[in-house]
Amino acid sequence: MEWRGKRVLVTGAGKGIGRATAIKLGHRGATVIAVTRSKDDLRTLAAEIDCQQVCVDVADGDALRTAVSSALPVDMLVNCAGTTVLSSFIDTDPEEFDRVISVNTKAPVIIGQIVVRDWLRRGVRGSIVNVSSDAARRAVADHTVYCASKAALDAVTRVMALELGPSGIRVNSVNPTVTMTPMGVLAWSDPAKADPVRARIPLGRFLEPDEIAEAILFLLSDEASMINGVSLAVDGGLAIT
Numbered sequence: 001m002e003w004r005g006k007r008v009l010v011t012g013a014g015k016g017i018g019r020a021t022a023i024k025l026g027h028r029g030a031t032v033i034a035v036t037r038s039k040d041d042l043r044t045l046a047a048e049i050d051c052q053q054v055c056v057d058v059a060d061g062d063a064l065r066t067a068v069s070s071a072l073p074v075d076m077l078v079n080c081a082g083t084t085v086l087s088s089f090i091d092t093d094p095e096e097f098d099r100v101i102s103v104n105t106k107a108p109v110i111i112g113q114i115v116v117r118d119w120l121r122r123g124v125r126g127s128i129v130n131v132s133s134d135a136a137r138r139a140v141a142d143h144t145v146y147c148a149s150k151a152a153l154d155a156v157t158r159v160m161a162l163e164l165g166p167s168g169i170r171v172n173s174v175n176p177t178v179t180m181t182p183m184g185v186l187a188w189s190d191p192a193k194a195d196p197v198r199a200r201i202p203l204g205r206f207l208e209p210d211e212i213a214e215a216i217l218f219l220l221s222d223e224a225s226m227i228n229g230v231s232l233a234v235d236g237g238l239a240i241t
């Protein structure tokens with residue numbers, strides 16, 4: 001894949017998986033439009049790679065629409081910004097439910113609509129990767145909203161792939177297992193919770209941000225030209241257990 005000349009919008013580019021993806025893209029010659037809500041993260045990222053900085057809270061629909069519209073045109077999109085709340089089903093606060101869904105599911109829809117409308121207008125055969133989770137397909141205790149938000153994101157991914165495929169636009173998701181980013185540390189630091197999950201992974205370890213970033217770049221790229229509508233497990237084999 002020739003990344004030079006490609007403009008790739010990456011949300012959640014400040015930390016973790018989004019940052020690893022942005023850095024890999026930048027090192028391979030792409031221009032990254034880095035979206036996150038921390039100015040400090042954007043500043044340090046810009047010291048590492050050539051990127052356009054977009055500071056916005058993706059849960060704020062109006063601000064998001066303005067920010068993404070003014071960042072166009074882009075050739076590819078990675079929806080990676082994500083959040084969680086640790087709470088049992090019985091204690092889940094409906095307002096927290098809305099907040100997590102806004103970031104994990106609704107923001108990718110809003111951004112996707114803006115980007116795809118522009119592609120359809122210009123006849124661009126673009127590619128989108130939504131960063132979902134292994135939690136989209138299994139029950140994880142204290143992750144009610146998170147599981148729901150990622151299952152919904154996979155469903156959105158499939159419908160986008162179905163409807164946009166005829167225009168040459170591909171849409172896929174990656175579904176990582178535990179990755180020790182700031183979010184991973186928040187949810188998986190307790191060995192009593194983490195060890196049994198790690199033990200079920202055939203490859204016997206958690207994921208590194210660079211490993212998921214590599215899968216994202218592959219799905220974005222022309223090398224994946226016939227892959228559309230998949231939810232790609234990047235989990236050392238956890239999905240088959």
Ligand code: NDP
Nearest residue numbers: 012014015016017057058081082133178179181182183184
């Ligand atoms: P991190 O918390 O390490 O990074 C998330 C990034 O998204 C941060 O830069 C964060 O900014 C940004 N972000 C979060 N909320 C918003 C918001 N409302 N507006 C703008 N930016 C926002 O998470 P990960 O890298 O671990 O997660 C990336 C994606 O991967 C998420 O979608 C997550 O659900 C998914 N995932 C993660 C797994 C893991 O174990 N880590 C496993 C499976 C999937 P800030 O720090 O300022 O909030």
